[in-house]
Amino acid sequence: MLRTPRPGLGIALGMYPPVKQRKPESFGELLSVCDSSVVTLDPAPPDNDWITARVDELIKVDRRVKLKEIFLKLDIPKTNVYEIVHDKLGYRKVSARWVPKMLSDDHKHQRVEISQILLHWCQQEGDETVDVGPGGDHRAKNKLL
Incomplete structure (x- = not known):
């Protein structure tokens, strides 16, 4: 039986001395040695x-x-x-x-002010605001007709 090191963090970081192992005799034995000695460490997100x-x-x-x-x-x-x-x-x-992702209180206040200004402007202008063409050109609708 092959002597394999204990899996753990110390092996991955090289804290334990290397263990001498004999050469595997079969492919299956080689796979079992490789599977038991592989240790992967995923980088943890920094909490700093x-x-x-x-x-x-x-x-x-x-x-x-x-x-x-x-x-x-x-x-x-x-x-x-x-x-x-x-x-x-x-x-x-x-x-x-x-x-x-979240609007701050200042942004929410600005949106309300702009919406009120646009609503007031639309009420003053009436239905003419609907006739605005591409690029804000009021004459665009008449040009197309």
């Missing part, structure tokens, strides 16, 4: 608030920044950058720009 703040700062400086540029600048895995941007910061990509 500094990295999250730095990613947020990079996005706020340039809303068109790419994930590749962020992970190259910060030297962290791309999957971690993606998790920080989408899960922790709550950004999503819209028209090649990172925007927050």
